[in-house]
Every structure is written in C-alpha cells, then in structure tokens.
Amino acid sequence: MKGKVSVMCAPYKCVCAILLACCCAIAGESRLKVSQNKRFLVHEDGTPFFYLGDTAWELLHRLNREEADTYLENRRQKGFTVIQAVALAELDGLNTLNPYGHRPLLENDPTRPDVKDGPNNDYWDHVDYIVNRAEALGLYIGMLPTWGDKWNKKWGVGGAVFTPEIAEVYGQWLGQRYEDKPIIWILGGDRPIENDTHREIIRAMARGLKKGDGGRHLMTFHPTGGRTSSEWFHEDEWLDFNMHQTGHRDRGSWQSIEKDYNRSPTKPVLDGEPLYEDHPINFDPVKFGFSADWQVRRLAYWHVFAGSCGHTYGCHNIWQMYAPGRQPISWAHHYWYESLDLWGARDMQHVKNLMLSRPYLSRVPDQSIVVSEIGDGDGHVRATRDSQGSYAFIYSPLGQPVTVNLEKLSGTEVKAWWYDPRHGTANQIDVFPKKGTREFKPPIQGKGNDWVLVLDDVSKNFPPPGAR
16 A cells, blocks of 8 residues: 555564464364354364353453463453454553553554564564463454444544555454464444445455455454344355344343344354443443343353354453553443452353253254243243254243243153252252153242253263263
C-alpha cells in the first residue's frame, strides 16, 4: 500500500528453544474443525472439542506477563479450553499503553502495526508471549482482531479506524503472524451490523485472515447483546459456527439457540457472552443485585442442552481486569485476581465433563422426553439425549421433580443418576426395567439446587456421569 510501512513480515519467532519445542508439540494437535454432522467442533483427528470459553477481553492489553501466567494457569486448572481476548482492546486499546509502555499501531493505523526488531520491544511481542503461554497450557485463544468500536463506534471511547480495504490488510497480517498457533478468530466485538460498509468490513477482515493463515483456523462473529451472528452472516462460507450474546440480563436464550440449531445450512452454535458472574443484573444492582453462581450455571446447561457445541463463562471483574488504580466499569467491585475462584467459574468444568463422559457427536436436543411441565422461566427444564437412545440428560434448575418418557432410551434396563452441577459428583439412584414413564425427584429443591437427571442404557456400561 503506497505510503505505508509494509506489514507482511514473517510471524514472530520465540527465541526460547525450550518453549518453542513445547509449543510445537502442542501445535501439531491444535487444529480444530467442524464435525462431519456440522453440529460440533472437533480436533483434526475427529475427537470431540468442547468449547468452554472465558471472557478475558482485556487480557492482551492490561495484564503483564506474571499476571497473565497466573490467570491462564487458573483457567487451565478449571478446565477452560478457550480464552476470549481482544487484540485492539475496548478500553482505549489504541491509545492507552500496555504494561510495558507500548501501543499496538503507528498513528492508530491498522495497516501499520507497531512492530520493532528484537524480542520484547513492542505490543505484539507481548501478545505473542500470551498466545505462546496459552498454547503451552493446552488453551486456545479466541482472538478478536479488534473490538467493534473500531469499525462501528456506536458507544465507548474508540474511534472507527477500519474500512474494508484496511480490514483486509490488517487481517492478512494478523492471520500470518498466528498461522501456526491455536487460535479461533472471533470477528465483530459487541457491535451490530447497521449498514453495508459494516458488513463489508467484517467480510474483508475474514478474507484477510484466511489469506494470512491459509484457512487453518475456525472463524465466528461476536454480536451485540441479544443478537446472533446468524442474523448477518449465516450463509457466509467463512462463518464456521454461530455465536450468540445473551447479554447481562437474567434470561436464557434457549429459543434463539434452537433457532440457529435448526437453520440451513447446518452450523454449530454457542453462546459467546451470557450473563457474567458478579455482574449487576439488568445493569441495576440496586433493584436486582449481582448475579450468583447458580444463575450463570443454569445458562450453561440450558444452552448446551438446547444444542450448543459449548459455552462461554464470564466474570464482570475479570473481563475488564479491574485492579487498583483503574476505573471500574458498570459497578465492578472486586479486583480480577480476587475473582478467579468464584463458584461459577469452578462449576463450568462440570458441564464439560458431563457432556464428554457420554457419546458426544451423536447428541441431540429433545424436549419430548420430558412429559411433565417444562416451564419457560427460572424453572425451565431442558433435555438432551443420544440420538441412538443410549443416554439422556434432563436439567432441573430448581430441583423440581421431572417425569420422563423412558421409551426414548435404548435397551431393556435403565440406570438412573443424579448429577450435581455444583460439585461434579454423581449418585446412582436405581436400576429398573425400561417401561413407560417415571417421575424422579431431586434430593434437594429450591434456587441454587439444580440437578441433572442422567438416564443410561444399562447395556452400554457407561462410567459415572462426569467421569472421563
């Protein structure tokens, strides 16, 4: 591009031989793809990949290396698989210096990333460090090339710096830099598509990324609250799976998940930003208080059982990396490092472990297995099962009794369990002949006492739910 510094440089190479060897070993197993039935994400060898994300939007911009190490190791221990972070961050990511005194761009021009010779000399060296550290821990970075205010200002402090032409150049540079890293590209960034220019910016950025990385990585689009990527891009070939943002109201989006699940062409779907833990519900902490673990937990089960290929957790204090000396966004009231071990974050691994403890790629949503009241509010009951009938999961969010049609299962005998989403433990209830319908009553009822009824075909000899 005339008058611009060339940015088509080779990807940054880590100078640490030990880290390189570790990263290369993991990189060989890192490529993801859509499953053959177009419902799930899998590794290149076809083994299931459960997308368990955490929103760490300001990770690449606000944390130093020691802090990033602490955060990533904590998330690895809790079973997360994807860390969602932004290259050109929301909170004045173009102008506010990172912990090492660097900005990402020269003169806020996305065609001119501020890259300098030698290690640890620029903003992108720090991004490289975090990407490599995540790789060494077996984590994927769900990388947003930019927050949405850089292409649709709408609100916030950002300025729109992208055109379709600029987006393609920047996308190609970014794709090339991370072509061999465990990345999932998440375009968008909490802004709606409001005109043809916005649409073309996103499409151009997708083209650039694909040119840069050779199409090695999955792509999706992160929309604004209450919306889904399918509204604008479902039929675009670059969109590998649909992403929702439920937003931060006390609501589930199972109807919207169902709608995308049933769209043609078939694509996987998940919620990329539901209600955060410790977030002011409906943005009104006085009237509604702050969200608790059981509220974020039930969203995971509602949405996964409705057909999602995974789920994203978030904590209000963590996404913004709130710390001393920083202005809190929307009533954040604990520092990020004090919030790492909230119960909701601990509980996310249990939904992943449950789903992977049974045949995964043949799972389908099926509300017809429940013959008692399913409800449409706090007590909404959600069910999913193996398409061949080898197992069924029924989620009871308030510990209310559920009556199930056993004829949906295969075999002649059924083994029943109560799976505890709070602790990831399972207690066997009974083994009985498969016949007609049967009511099951959880051990404890009430808000915060949610349960999953697990029904297995005895002949399959499955391990206890959640065991892997």
